[in-house]
Amino acid sequence: MYELKDRSWLFVFTGPDGSGRKSVAEAVGHTFGMEKIVSYVTRQPRPGEVNGQDYRFISHDSYREMESHGEFLESVEIDGNLYGIRSLDVESMLEKHDSAYLILNREGATILKKIYGDKVVRLFLYADRRTVEERQRKLGLPDDVISQHLGHYDTEMEYRGFCEHAFENYDLAQTTYEITNTLENYLQRDLVDKD
Numbered sequence: 035m036y037e038l039k040d041r042s043w044l045f046v047f048t049g050p051d052g053s054g055r056k057s058v059a060e061a062v063g064h065t066f067g068m069e070k071i072v073s074y075v076t077r078q079p080r081p082g083e084v085n086g087q088d089y090r091f092i093s094h095d096s097y098r099e100m101e102s103h104g105e106f107l108e109s110v111e112i113d114g115n116l117y118g119i120r121s122l123d124v125e126s127m128l129e130k131h132d133s134a135y136l137i138l139n140r141e142g143a144t145i146l147k148k149i150y151g152d153k154v155v156r157l158f159l160y161a162d163r164r165t166v167e168e169r170q171r172k173l174g175l176p177d178d179v180i181s182q183h184l185g186h187y188d189t190e191m192e193y194r195g196f197c198e199h200a201f202e203n204y205d206l207a208q209t210t211y212e213i214t215n216t217l218e219n220y221l222q223r224d225l226v227d228k229d
């Protein structure tokens with residue numbers, strides 16, 4: 035397994051679907067020039083999703099092939115689809131940058147935490163069930179996807195207490211501001227150490 039450098043951080047955005055992880059993560063990532071480690075997935079792209087940006091969309095067979103070669107750092111099945119983070123992607127990202135972010139469900143966040151310990155900072159985002167449902171309807175997600183997501187709502191919400199930080203997300207700008215400040219504490223700690 036790849037050893038993370040002393041000053042490397044993996045920020046994991048987690049929480050229920052529709053809590054705003056992607057929106058906040060992109061805004062915070064933009065502020066710090068921090069990139070996302072893109073997951074591999076076997077599901078079909080949804081309208082508007084871009085291969086290589088949202089996910090790397092691959093066939094079930096290709097996924098199983100990669101898995102058989104031990105390419106995934108973590109790999110989970112969610113609602114019949116396979117999702118995974120490739121070890122090499124983490125390695126090459128952290129060779130180039132001191133930090134990166136990922137958007138994972140609780141299972142993935144737990145696996146990464148187990149592997150990399152203090153280097154993994156879990157940022158839990160949440161909003162009430164009705165709000166996350168409304169956001170997903172507004173986005174135009176199909177009913178079956180929304181109900182699958184809502185089926186995970188309670189389990190994901192129970193993860194809040196395990197995460198290093200938790201943020202209620204109703205005001206996008208405010209949440210982004212709070213998370214930016216939180217990350218600065220990690221990243222600046224390193225800058226001070228370097229002086």
Ligand SMILES: Nc1ncnc2c1ncn2[C@@H]1O[C@H](COP(=O)(O)OP(=O)(O)OP(=O)(O)O)[C@@H](O)[C@H]1O
Pocket residue numbers: 050051052053054055056057058137169170173203204205206207
């Ligand atoms: N604070 C907010 N207020 C209103 N709308 C928001 C807020 N945060 C995010 N949204 C909107 O909610 C929708 C879902 O957000 P986003 O995709 O970022 O969530 P997510 O947790 O990554 O969910 P998913 O896993 O389904 O993509 C998007 O349309 C986004 O613009």
Ligand SMILES: Nc1nc2c(ncn2[C@@H]2O[C@H](COP(=O)(O)O)[C@@H](O)[C@H]2O)c(=O)[nH]1
Pocket residue numbers: 050051073074077108110112117118119137138139140141142143
């Ligand atoms: N454990 C992992 N979870 C992942 C990964 N990539 C995405 N996700 C999470 O899966 C659900 C479903 O996503 P959807 O886009 O199909 O609706 C969501 O919570 C994602 O954040 C991964 O590599 N590992």
